[in-house]
Amino acid sequence: MTSIEDLAARIDELEDRVDELEADTEQLENTVDAQAQTIASQRDQLAHYETRTEELEAQLDAATDHRKHLQQRLYAVESEESTANDSNTRRSPLQQLIRLPSKARSKLTANQERARFIAKDIREYATSVPAGFALDSSTIRTVLHAKEGRTPHTQTVSRVMDFLDDLGKEGVKIVKRRGTKRVIFSEHAVSELAETAPKSSGGSAITDVVMGWR
Structure with a gap:
């Protein structure tokens, strides 16, 4: 059990x-x-x-x-x-001068602006010579007269020529022959200025006036 x-x-x-x-x-x-x-x-x-x-x-x-x-x-x-x-x-100072924008141009002196105005259409105003292109004081006076509507002072023309000479460097020089001052531009300087100048240059109308007065 x-x-x-x-x-x-x-x-x-x-x-x-x-x-x-x-x-x-x-x-x-x-x-x-x-x-x-x-x-x-x-x-x-x-x-x-x-x-x-x-x-x-x-x-x-x-x-x-x-x-x-x-x-x-x-x-x-x-x-x-x-x-x-x-x-x-x-670029030469003269080339840089003609390429200045409008705001910068407002700071130029009157004679610097006159030099710029001539340089940007130099081929229109200068005469071909063996040394390149020549621009005499009489032509500058005529161009400025056509631009501003009054005959510039002799000192003004001289200062503009000095600016073109100084700013153009080795491509530009002043010579005086037979009592007449002329600014001589080398062909290379003129070509560079023509290439540098704004395409919408407004010098043609003044050029017609200048050519008519020569």
């Missing part, structure tokens, strides 16, 4: 043990499921991070390309400015 009771008690113990194992198994399965969900979530986050990283890399590449493009444009602008500065440096 005792053996049967012992066997029954043993069976009860085994059943309790089975229940415990089943409970442990269920808890373990729940843990595994939770870990699987965590892993799946981490994979999704990793995929998101990878996608975001690719987007950022693409943006970085675009930004780098844009920066290089801006650097190229800046280099081009600097090169143009450098070329313009070099070109401006090579």
Whole structure:
């Protein structure tokens, strides 16, 4: 009898043990499921991070390309400015004078503006000579008279000739022959002044008047 009771008690113990194992198994399965969900979530986050990283890399590449493009444009602008500065440096002061913008011209003296006016259309007023082109004091007086409507003073004409001489540098010089002062322009100086002068020069009407008075 005792053996049967012992066997029954043993069976009860085994059943309790089975229940415990089943409970442990269920808890373990729940843990595994939770870990699987965590892993799946981490994979999704990793995929998101990878996608975001690719987007950022693409943006970085675009930004780098844009920066290089801006650097190229800046280099081009600097090169143009450098070329313009070099070109401006090579010009004589007389060439620079006739290229002055209107705002800067307002600061010129009256005689500087007169010299500029004559220089920008020098080919129209000067006479061809073996040394290049000549412009005598009488012609300058006539041009200024046609421009301003009154005969300029002798000193005014002299000052204008001095400005043309000083600003023209080696391409221009003053000579006096048989009592008449003349400004002599080299052919190269005249060509440079003609190329430098604004295309919309308004000297043609005055030139017609001057030619008529010669």
